[in-house]
Amino acid sequence: MRVVDSSALLTTLNSRLTTHDPQLTTHDSRLIMKCPFCSNIESKVIDSRLSREGDLTRRRRECERCAKRFTTYERYEETLPLIVKKDNRREPFDRQKLFQGIARACEKRPISVEQMNAVVDKLVAWAQDSGLPEIASTEIGEQVMNALHDLDGVAYVRFASVYRSFKDVNEFMTELKDLLAARK
Numbered sequence: 195m196r197v198v199d200s201s202a203l204l205t206t207l208n209s210r211l212t213t214h215d216p217q218l219t220t221h222d223s224r225l226i227m228k229c230p231f232c233s234n235i236e237s238k239v240i241d242s243r244l245s246r247e248g249d250l251t252r253r254r255r256e257c258e259r260c261a262k263r264f265t266t267y268e269r270y271e272e273t274l275p276l277i278v279k280k281d282n283r284r285e286p287f288d289r290q291k292l293f294q295g296i297a298r299a300c301e302k303r304p305i306s307v308e309q310m311n312a313v314v315d316k317l318v319a320w321a322q323d324s325g326l327p328e329i330a331s332t333e334i335g336e337q338v339m340n341a342l343h344d345l346d347g348v349a350y351v352r353f354a355s356v357y358r359s360f361k362d363v364n365e366f367m368t369e370l371k372d373l374l375a376a377r378k
């Protein structure tokens with residue numbers, strides 16, 4: 195991931211293009227969007243689009259505390275959420291790692307690299323559109339499973355068995371039965 199010091203640029207853009215300057219602070223080399231009215235850091239994304247400046251994403255946000263709305267301009271790199279691992283460690287969103295996990299599940303299956311890349315693209319777009327600063331790795335796993343479920347039954351079961359580490363054979367069989375029923 196490219197490290198960009200864009201706070202100065204963003205501040206300039208914000209003062210030029212918006213009425214209110216969202217306060218930008220750096221945390222783990224990422225920008226946290228603070229509400230310019232009450233400094234709350236939790237906000238939901240109402241609208242998201244690529245700005246004319248190219249790799250900047252313009253986001254309309256609503257503060258979850260005071261419900262006021264403001265606009266932010268975020269670098270592409272910063273629009274991907276951090277991944278929260280099961281042990282609470284934070285990791286950057288890793289496209290390559292995601293692809294490798296999917297490729298492993300699809301090994302020797304009639305699935306092209308193009309199709310695997312399409313799954314990754316879909317997941318990256320989903321993570322970006324969420325506008326969330328962080329996403330649990332378990333949630334990413336669920337998304338991968340959903341995507342593989344639609345793509346290939348065997349790849350799905352492989353990924354699910356590693357990912358969910360089924361507690362027993364019964365749990366696995368239930369999952370398999372559901373899958374086979376859905377295929378009919």
Ligand SMILES: [Zn+2]
Nearest residue numbers: 229232257260
């Ligand atoms: Zn607020």
